[in-house]
Amino acid sequence: MAKVIKIGLIGYGTVGSGVDKILTENAKQIEQRIGAEIEIVAICDLKPIEKKDVFITKNYKEILDNPEIDIIVELIGGYEPARTIILEAFKKGKNVVSANKAVLAKYWGEVLTHARIQKKLIYFEASVGGGIPVIQALNEGLAANKINKISGILNGTTNYILSEMTKNNLSFVQALKNAQKAGFAEADPSFDVKGIDTAHKLAVLASLAWASWIKLEHIKTTGIEEISQEDVSFLKNEFGYVIKLLGTAQMHNGKASLSVEPRLVPKSHPFANVEKEYNAILFKGDAVGDVMFYGKGAGQMAAASAVVSDIIFLSREVANETAGKIPYATYNSKNKIKLLPKGDDAGSYYLRFTCVDKTGVLSSISGALGKCGVSIAEVYQKEPLGSRGKKGVSVIIITHKTKEGSIEKAVKKIDSLGVIKAKTVKLRIEE
Amino acid sequence: MAKVIKIGLIGYGTVGSGVDKILTENAKQIEQRIGAEIEIVAICDLKPIEKKDVFITKNYKEILDNPEIDIIVELIGGYEPARTIILEAFKKGKNVVSANKAVLAKYWGEVLTHARIQKKLIYFEASVGGGIPVIQALNEGLAANKINKISGILNGTTNYILSEMTKNNLSFVQALKNAQKAGFAEADPSFDVKGIDTAHKLAVLASLAWASWIKLEHIKTTGIEEISQEDVSFLKNEFGYVIKLLGTAQMHNGKASLSVEPRLVPKSHPFANVEKEYNAILFKGDAVGDVMFYGKGAGQMAAASAVVSDIIFLSREVANETAGKIPYATYNSKNKIKLLPKGDDAGSYYLRFTCVDKTGVLSSISGALGKCGVSIAEVYQKEPLGSRGKKGVSVIIITHKTKEGSIEKAVKKIDSLGVIKAKTVKLRIEE
Numbered sequence: 001m002a003k004v005i006k007i008g009l010i011g012y013g014t015v016g017s018g019v020d021k022i023l024t025e026n027a028k029q030i031e032q033r034i035g036a037e038i039e040i041v042a043i044c045d046l047k048p049i050e051k052k053d054v055f056i057t058k059n060y061k062e063i064l065d066n067p068e069i070d071i072i073v074e075l076i077g078g079y080e081p082a083r084t085i086i087l088e089a090f091k092k093g094k095n096v097v098s099a100n101k102a103v104l105a106k107y108w109g110e111v112l113t114h115a116r117i118q119k120k121l122i123y124f125e126a127s128v129g130g131g132i133p134v135i136q137a138l139n140e141g142l143a144a145n146k147i148n149k150i151s152g153i154l155n156g157t158t159n160y161i162l163s164e165m166t167k168n169n170l171s172f173v174q175a176l177k178n179a180q181k182a183g184f185a186e187a188d189p190s191f192d193v194k195g196i197d198t199a200h201k202l203a204v205l206a207s208l209a210w211a212s213w214i215k216l217e218h219i220k221t222t223g224i225e226e227i228s229q230e231d232v233s234f235l236k237n238e239f240g241y242v243i244k245l246l247g248t249a250q251m252h253n254g255k256a257s258l259s260v261e262p263r264l265v266p267k268s269h270p271f272a273n274v275e276k277e278y279n280a281i282l283f284k285g286d287a288v289g290d291v292m293f294y295g296k297g298a299g300q301m302a303a304a305s306a307v308v309s310d311i312i313f314l315s316r317e318v319a320n321e322t323a324g325k326i327p328y329a330t331y332n333s334k335n336k337i338k339l340l341p342k343g344d345d346a347g348s349y350y351l352r353f354t355c356v357d358k359t360g361v362l363s364s365i366s367g368a369l370g371k372c373g374v375s376i377a378e379v380y381q382k383e384p385l386g387s388r389g390k391k392g393v394s395v396i397i398i399t400h401k402t403k404e405g406s407i408e409k410a411v412k413k414i415d416s417l418g419v420i421k422a423k424t425v426k427l428r429i430e431e
Numbered sequence: 432m433a434k435v436i437k438i439g440l441i442g443y444g445t446v447g448s449g450v451d452k453i454l455t456e457n458a459k460q461i462e463q464r465i466g467a468e469i470e471i472v473a474i475c476d477l478k479p480i481e482k483k484d485v486f487i488t489k490n491y492k493e494i495l496d497n498p499e500i501d502i503i504v505e506l507i508g509g510y511e512p513a514r515t516i517i518l519e520a521f522k523k524g525k526n527v528v529s530a531n532k533a534v535l536a537k538y539w540g541e542v543l544t545h546a547r548i549q550k551k552l553i554y555f556e557a558s559v560g561g562g563i564p565v566i567q568a569l570n571e572g573l574a575a576n577k578i579n580k581i582s583g584i585l586n587g588t589t590n591y592i593l594s595e596m597t598k599n600n601l602s603f604v605q606a607l608k609n610a611q612k613a614g615f616a617e618a619d620p621s622f623d624v625k626g627i628d629t630a631h632k633l634a635v636l637a638s639l640a641w642a643s644w645i646k647l648e649h650i651k652t653t654g655i656e657e658i659s660q661e662d663v664s665f666l667k668n669e670f671g672y673v674i675k676l677l678g679t680a681q682m683h684n685g686k687a688s689l690s691v692e693p694r695l696v697p698k699s700h701p702f703a704n705v706e707k708e709y710n711a712i713l714f715k716g717d718a719v720g721d722v723m724f725y726g727k728g729a730g731q732m733a734a735a736s737a738v739v740s741d742i743i744f745l746s747r748e749v750a751n752e753t754a755g756k757i758p759y760a761t762y763n764s765k766n767k768i769k770l771l772p773k774g775d776d777a778g779s780y781y782l783r784f785t786c787v788d789k790t791g792v793l794s795s796i797s798g799a800l801g802k803c804g805v806s807i808a809e810v811y812q813k814e815p816l817g818s819r820g821k822k823g824v825s826v827i828i829i830t831h832k833t834k835e836g837s838i839e840k841a842v843k844k845i846d847s848l849g850v851i852k853a854k855t856v857k858l859r860i861e862e
Contacts, residue, residue, distance in 0.1 A: 018718070022575050022718055026575060026576075026577065029577070029642075030574070030575070032642065032761050032763070033574055033757075033761055034757070035756075035757045125572065130719075131573075131716070131718065131719035131720065131722060132572075132719075132722055133567075133568045133571070133572020133573060133722075136564075136567065136568070136571060136572045137564045137567070137568060137572070140564070140567060140740060140743075140744055141556065141563075141564020141567045141568070141737075141740050142562075142564060142736065142740065143461070143464055143739075143740045143743045143744070144453050144457060144461070144735070144736045144737075144738075144739030144740050144743065145457075145736055146457065146460070211460075211463065268704070270704065270725065273699070273701065273704075285562070285736060286732075287449070287453055287562065287732040287733065287735060287736035287739070288561075288562035288563075288726060288727065288732065288733050288736040288737075289562065289726065289727050289730070289732070289733060290726060290727070291562060291563055291564075291724070291725065291726035291727075292723075292724070292725040292726065293722070293723070293724055293725075294701065294722065294723040294724075294725070295719060295720065295721060295722035295723065296719065296720050296721070296722075299720070301717075301718040301719065301720070302718070302719050302720060304575070304718060305573065305575045305576055305716060305718035305719040306572075306575075306719075307575075308574075308575030308718070309571060309572050309573065309574045309575050312571075312574045312575065313571055313574070316757060319757075320753045320756055320757070322751050322753050325466075325751055326465070326466045326747060326750075326751070330463050330464055332463070
């Protein structure tokens, strides 16, 4: 008779019930992969659950205190009590599977240090990229590489919204409503649309890639709320650019720049065709070059697929009695990543100024850009886009590669010239 | 002092020296991941090698017989002596890393059975998809899924040739020459262009996905030698299709169909933009949906990246003394996959007939198609393409989804009508 690995599931929502379903339906196949059986013996959720032969509780402590349980699967999300559950689980001698990017990003160092000290494992494939096995790829498959760049469409909600804006010419507000109707945006979408969820995921990926702790405050984060339909259409039709919310972490001679912001992606870029709730993540390794992963970033069964793969391989370690001998993710608290000074990251930018229609405006704008060291690649002067600015003209500038600090200085200077009638739009073009 | 895992490298060509390079340059990072050091202690190659403090030999037996060596890295390719080396390595108590898709595809059952019996591991990430960690993703990251479809651009040489034909309007012969010049095709390219290399890789993926042994004879294999520039251009310009050599394995209610053949990929398909030596592999899992992986399928450092990741995680198992407790890949010799009867696999097809220019030809062709149960979606009658057929007309048919057997029957019938002047072109359209 095979050994039985006992699971305590904390959080029986969409993903939790999906995990239960896969473990039941694919039990035989999974047992073969582990050399042991997996059994959910206890479930904690605040809503009532009916399930035979499983201990049900609303109090997670009753799960943590159960000495039979080998693995805690934490699927409640948010910072607390998730953090407490994870740290307590290690103390009680349990290994952990978590899908919780928020708690991982915010407490990375604490969580991994506790795991190492208690000689327990934490797996977290579902925290980034839904069902795409991107954590494993980065942590194991690409382990031979120094990772120089991480770039990704990491949030299904914002990608759904931007896809709707692009394909169906909707405003941000209309597109958000559609995403909510389709179940891809929550009632309060602020974590997603403000880029915070993407920043959480980027922090997890970068911390993992660099065996360090990239904190949320290291990531310059801008959301998509201010993206206008006018820019979306204009960029698509005139330049062939698609706007995507990208999380990007890049090494420049040992110094890191990290950002979450809407960027312009050329149509030939592999990210350009990543639509709706799909995610795509690109790693640049020193040996492997560019590797990209693509798949559903949201949805019950995609996330459940990732959680179950974690359960399988963690169970294998438990069955082998090797769990925790070596940490899953390497984290070295002494390994401090130096950050590129603010404003030093360089790229090409799309700038759109809404100006008064007056002789000499273009000259003052280009003059101000020049003084700030911003070199112009292309200039367009147009009727103003959409209803913004109503009178006046749109001056559109595509810059050569320039430090962000110079761009910001130039925009500030131009905004103060007394010729600007609406908020200036500034979007970086992804290479 | 950390434990040292000792490696014997058999085959010190491009990939082998790349492996050496990564292990040296990233030694510190790698040691952190394993909790042990890795050292190449012996190298076997037929050409002379100079390397300090490493035992060099032309006789692989001297590597296998060295009791110090923990892991054999087999990078010589081909069926023999690779097969003997791998099987002997297990017998001598060594674990194996191999990049050899040929030996894995041909001897899958034997290799995995020997590994299981001797309680040794074989890792083979570099056998498919170069540096893309696709074996690991399939075997571990997607382990929660039943895999219903595998589809991939698995051969960098043929993809390079087809890209050249498409982008630069070259003939197959010219494009092959360019690929050879660029180092992406061998002097004897037949393994690649005939689709055999793709079939090897597909066999490995499908065997792994289905915990069975998909033999090469189960895979209907067609190469790209007969693809004409005329069809490439016509399909691109008139229909927006790109020709790609695809390896495809699909389950239809428990019965598998497997093929390697050039297929037509719509421009919106994620494979359409996979150019040159890049590979892309798509899996359809019952839980995760579609997941795609993309990266360099060829090149020294990409392949070396995969070999080194195998060395790292195998070394970890060796250091933990868990190597071989459970096989890496599940293979059950009793698990026989049923094959879909020949001709029963269905798809839409592009058919191009070069016909005599005579009244009633179109009617006889469409009549024959109808009699064989082939339903027509679109018909075009054109001047003949290119110089083929010189006189006469091209009749181009796009069919509805039809069993391949019916298509073949219809084409045979039409070819015998006495109106066909050149070989009929038949290409399946990828969904």
